[in-house]
Amino acid sequence: MQTAEIRRRFLEHFAQRGHTVVPSASLVSPDPSLLFTVAGMVPFIPYLTGREPAPFPRATSVQKCVRTLDIEEVGKTTRHGTFFQMNGNFSFGDYFKEGAIQHAWELITGRLEDGGLGFDPDRIWVTVYLDDDEAADAWHRIAGLPVERIQRLGKKDNYWHTGAAGPGGPCSEIYFDRGPQFGPDGGPLVDTAGDRFLEIWNLVFMQYELTDVRGKEEFTVVGELPRKNIDTGMGLERVAYLLQGVDNMYEIDEVAPVLHRAADLAGVTYGKDVDADVRLRVVADHVRSGLMLIGDGITPGNEGRGYILRRLLRRAVRSMKLLGVDEATLPELLPVSKEAMKASYPELETDFARISAVAYAEEEAFRRTLTSGTTLFETAVAQARKAGSPTLSGEQAFSLHDTYGFPIDVTLEMAAEQGVTVDEAGFRALMTEQRDRARADARAKRTGSVDVLAYRRLLAEHGPTDWRAYDTLRTDSRVLGVVREGQDEGGDEGERPAGPGEITRVVLDRTPFYAESGGQVADAGILTWDGGRAEVIDVQRPVKGLVAHQVRVLEGELTEGAELTAEVDREWRLSACQAHSGTHVVHAALRQVLGPQALQSGSYNRPGYLRLDFAWQGALTAQQRTDIEDVANAAVRADHRVSASWMTLPEAQAFGALALFGETYGEQVRVVEIGGPWSRELCGGTHVRGSAQIGTLALTGESSVGSGARRVEAVVGLEGFRYLARERDLVRQLAELLKSPQDGLVDRVSGMVARLRDLDRELADLRAQQNLAAAGELAASAADVAGVAVVTGSPAGLGGGDLRTLALDVRGRLAADRPSVVLLASESGGKVALVAALNAAAVTLGLSANDVLKAASAPVGGRGGGKSDVAQGGGTDPAGIPAALQAGIQAVVTATGR
The missing domain is CATH 2.40.30.130 (Elongation Factor Tu (Ef-tu); domain 3)
Structure with missing residues (x-):
């Protein structure tokens, strides 16, 4: 049975029994203490805890969830995954234990032709809390389960609470016996590993008020709740792999296609090699998780949700690289995952252009990071080994992460491959310090x-x-x-x-x-x-x-x-309204000019100014910027009516209102329209009454704000007018300065720039000719120093690049079979450039350009380095150049021992 069909049957089963079908909430958790929605009950917490009245007596949902606490275990075991789906049914003061047990039993053992899941009743076991006679009796009466298949466990396994004072109660877990080939008989009480008796559904009975909660098993029961609730969770992937006859979640229909496509790309066969299997499972899991996270509006970043997404995508990419695939792989794998998931989530199909653009840009960025970061990593490893301590410090690992975007798990994996340890505790401490500072700043702003x-x-x-x-x-x-x-x-x-x-x-x-x-x-x-x-x-x-x-x-x-x-302040509010409505207008203009994938991912507006971040690859062309500004100002001139109305979130979505990705919304949302369907967004801000009130709108900038994300900035109203007035005055001043009509200013400046480029080329040609002449003279001045041909010189006015070119030219003019050393120093703008160049014979003799340069650097107050044949540096004391050249000659004498 396909996963999407199991999902459909679950929702239909409970809809037929009076439950309101609630769409899955976003993976962005409404709970500020959580990065992601980690359980099916999270969106219902306000109703279950009594903080808000439930809008329905009973509900059902299939909730998208992400958990990453055990991310390192993904692929190593057959049960750890990051993205999963939780089927749930909920009762808010309506039915209780008997109703929950009856609904569950009817679904799992119901005949396939009647809409059930068709599990064999003789292979079902359940657990209940130690003294929950009511639940045990209900299972015996309703389901006809024999007493020996109703096992009693303690608080650790069969009691639920939020971790704080509030509602709690016993729970009952439903298990399926996979058969003797997976372990000994005896039920969940015996099978502590959970290999044979697999938990598929947990029914939580919230019936008590708890206080003094000190831990999972330590709390005080105050008394019974006046309104008792039901919260259940069925793991959709677990049920799928049981009903599909496969061994684990990686092999179900929504995951396996990616695994097999990855195996094809790598030229390996799944099930033949343990290490390859682990990497294939990592790829299959992480690609699906990345697809779903980007689908819910999360973009890769260095903090919070963005960092988790970045980590997942980069782990998938590196796993493919370790499997021997050097080419970009997400363009091959992400469409496969979309095809596997779209039956359950059709929005993935319609939004795939945006999703794929974000994912592919992240892979491309990481491929560049791998190239540069691997070099830095290897340098750090070499330094650690040279120091006699094969351990990367926390500071080095943090620098790789914070500056170069290298995830710590990649650093750990690479270190393990090279037999090097990492001060992970030091890294975590630095990460904690950084996050604490960020949280403190955010908290200080709010409170x-x-x-x-x-x-x-x-x-x-x-x-x-x-x-x-x-x-x-x-x-x-x-x-x-x-x-x-x-x-x-x-x-x-x-x-x-x-x-x-x-x-x-x-x-x-x-x-x-x-x-x-x-x-x-x-x-x-x-x-x-x-x-x-x-x-x-x-x-x-x-x-x-x-x-x-x-x-x-x-x-x-x-x-x-x-x-x-x-x-x-009336003027402040008007200007703020102009900016906020202007943000909506620019967003609509972006989507009209660039396409629907140019979705807003963040914004900021203050009186007279707005900026808007949106999903897009590459800089906008000048024509695109002009078109966006024209469309926006046409909407302003049209004086579209601006209106706001309240409705439920599903109504707003059906109405076509755009939601800002990464935001969480309640049941009732505010929809702001500008010109009806032309711009229709969920928004809690203040707005003008008609678009003409926005006034002048001028785009002032466009830039990158990360991989796959761009930012446009604009000014509106009086600030927009002032901006254009300043530009007008600037054009007038330039025209007067260059004695050119304003409409010919571009041609005049272009001509001047072209002439400057020609002069630069002529100057470069002259400098090259001078260097060639100087090279011949310097080569002819070579002196014998302890059997080595040594050239020293101090041509004036050369920067490091030109001086290096000259030194290499001189070296090339000297005899290849005789050890040769070239040491040049040049003063330019009060700074000193130094270059030492040795031929192969000199290096074979045991000389080093690094040693020569180091000796020459001291007299000019400088430093530098390089390879054994070429080294380069600089200094701050031009007066020390003669001494520097002499020190370099002495270094040659010392190295030859003559």
Whole structure:
């Protein structure tokens, strides 16, 4: 049975039993503590924990998941994978244990012709929690399982909680007996390795309120929950390989095609060699994971989700290289994975141009990195061995990663291949320091140095902020809290007034201020009260539902409980709206000119300015930039109506609204339209009422921001006009300076540039002729030093490149069968260039250009190096050139021992 068919049957089974079919959430987790969605229940956590009311009593989903904690084990075992799919059904205060058990049993043992999965009931075993008699009895009554196939295990295996105070409860796991060829009989209790009795489904019964959670098995049960929930998870890949009669997840229909194509490219046969099999499984897993991650809008980078994606793609590429394939392989493998997955995820087909562009660019970048990084790695290894310590330091490994994009696992693999160890702990410590700095910066931006618990206390006491940014620029408000830097949950700092000149954070019961989010900066404005004023300089959302204003008190004292007026700067808001609406217009123009694959991946806008990052390969041509600007300004001139409406996420997707990749959305989303379908995006920002309000829009720049990503920048409104006015004045000044009409300025400058190039060529030719003449004279001046022909000289005004060319020319004019040394020094612009060049006979004699150069460098305060036959360096003291040449001659004498 194909994986897509198992998926369809699961959803259909529960839909027929009153469950709302919920589409898979993005792989980008809505939980800020997680990089990815790691389990099927993650999108439902607010409902399961009671933080939000569930919009339906029962639901079902097939959730895309990624876990990378065991990434090094992928391929080495047959059960570790990074991307997987979790089938789940959920009850929010509706049915409980008996219902969950009955639904599960009917599906797994139901006849194929009736929509079931057709598992043999006699090969099903289950586990329940030690004292969960209710679940054990239900399995016996409903499924008819004999008592010996209902095994009881402890908290480690059969109890679930979030890891914090809140809901929890026992669980029941369903196992399939694969047969005696996989191990001894006795059920899951005996088969601790899980080879024979394979877990396929876990039913979690959330029925207790837990507190004092100290670990997996250490917590206190307060009592039963008033509303009990069901959360289940069935591993789709596990069920697929059981129903498809293969041995592991790498051999199912959604993964195996990539594995076999990789084997064909490498000229190997899967199942014949252990090492090759591991690498093929790594490729198959990582290519699929990369496909799905890019499909959900993640792009390769050096941090967070982007780093995980980069690591997966690069591990796949290097595995193919280790299999002997030196050519680019993702163009061969990614389409195969797309074909295998599109039955379950048809959007992969429609979005494949963008997905493949990102993946192929990353492979090309890594192939370049492998070339340069491998050289650096080998140099570091050679240095470590020379120092007598075959260990790469944490600093060296971190430099390879941070500066050259070399993933640590590649460094570790290459080190192991060469018998060298890596100070991984040192590397991890440096990575942690870097991430901690980044997190601290982000946290400081959002909450300052305030403990987030202080904000949570205000939220618990007063509820969410009444946010009016869409409706008005002015509200009458009350101060709920004055929160100072360094204040924690129990602090009493909020009771002390904030005086003139003090910068603090203020929480109001209602506010018209837009809080920074979605790439749009916060509003500016003023707070006024009887006897006082404060300037609003930043607005953030430190916790969900709460808005905090960073203010500078100008007059009077600001206290908790004060009644005041909060007013947004009207011009600031208008300019910010122009920039944000301008971002949507530029995005639509990009897609119209370049195609639908030019999707936005990030943005930033402040009053008068916008930048937009989008997926694209290569720089835009001048004509493309002109076309994008023309399309955008045509939309401005058309004065399209700008409107916003609220709907569910599925409704918005069906409506054709574009979602910003990497963002997470709730059930209700805001759709902003400019000209109806011309621009239709999910957006929480503020906007103009009609596109004509954007005013002048001028593109000011276009650049690369990483592999497969470009950035355009633009100014709008008054800033756009000022930018064009400055360009006009610049053109006028240049025309006057060059005494040329403005429309002939380009031709005039082009002619001047051409003449300069001709003069540069003439100058280079003259310099070459001078060098040739000098080479002959220098070669003729060779002196015998301890049996070696030595040429020294100090031609003036030559840089390092020209001096090297001259030295090699001189060396070539000397007799090849006699040891020869050429040492030249030149002063140019107060700096010294040094070059030492030896012929093969001199090197055979035991002389080294490095030694000669090192001796000559000291008198000029310099340094340098190279190979045994040519070395190059420089210095800062031209007065030392005569001594430098003499020191080089002495080095020859010393080396010959004469």
